[in-house]
Amino acid sequence: MPKINTKLYLTLFLPIGWLLMSTLILIIASVSLLHKKSPAAKSNYSLYLSQPRSSAVLGQSITADDTRPVILDKYLTSQGAPLAGYGKTLVDAADKYGLDWRLVAAIAMQESNAGKVMPRDSYNAWGWAIYTGKNSGFNFDSWEHAIETVSRGLAVYRDRYGLITPEEIMTRYNPDSTAAGGSWARAVSYFMDLFGSYGNKI
Numbered sequence: 001m002p003k004i005n006t007k008l009y010l011t012l013f014l015p016i017g018w019l020l021m022s023t024l025i026l027i028i029a030s031v032s033l034l035h036k037k038s039p040a041a042k043s044n045y046s047l048y049l050s051q052p053r054s055s056a057v058l059g060q061s062i063t064a065d066d067t068r069p070v071i072l073d074k075y076l077t078s079q080g081a082p083l084a085g086y087g088k089t090l091v092d093a094a095d096k097y098g099l100d101w102r103l104v105a106a107i108a109m110q111e112s113n114a115g116k117v118m119p120r121d122s123y124n125a126w127g128w129a130i131y132t133g134k135n136s137g138f139n140f141d142s143w144e145h146a147i148e149t150v151s152r153g154l155a156v157y158r159d160r161y162g163l164i165t166p167e168e169i170m171t172r173y174n175p176d177s178t179a180a181g182g183s184w185a186r187a188v189s190y191f192m193d194l195f196g197s198y199g200n201k202i
Helices: 004-034 068-078 087-097 103-112 143-161 166-173 175-179 183-201
Strands: 045-049 056-058 062-068
Touching: 062 068, 068 087, 068 183, 087 103, 087 143, 103 143, 103 166, 103 183, 143 166, 166 175, 166 183, 175 183
Parallel strands: 045 062
Antiparallel strands: 056 062
16 A cells, blocks of 8 residues: 655645635635625615506515606706696696697697797697687686696597597697698607607606
8 A cells, every 4th residue: 555645745735625625615605695685675776667657566665656757847848848847747637538648748849839939827838729810719727727628628539529649639629730731740749759759868
């Protein structure tokens, strides 16, 4: 039987053994830490989604907020529009009457640049009840009153006459534009598309 060289064993193999053992311990500790729950997992995170109609809770701790009002307010604010700040009112009314959330704001942009060009103190950014040959129409008490009335009126257009798209709505809302080639509907559609894509910028 060959004799073990004790000196060689102590100087060469023993340190290698300790190194392998230490490496194994480090690997086990690292895997254990990776599987351990992070305290951050218990925190609340706020997520923005583009379409939900109300706040909801995802899982147990992640809150989902509706960004539609945020999109409208950010765009209207960027334009210096008097209607800025009423994004939630616009979206709530749209949901209440089953309208596209972009429609009422888009009509306001087309008719008055969302309130920048309208009869003073009328809150009528939509040209509502301004008929051919008239210079003014309905005077509302507030933006909330105006948004509610216009949204309800557009729902009547839909339910009574089947008018849903800007092109269809134009036939009653602005028949002169229908006869002239439909620029009103094109402008309303443009702003609706703009609101839809503006969400990518926030």
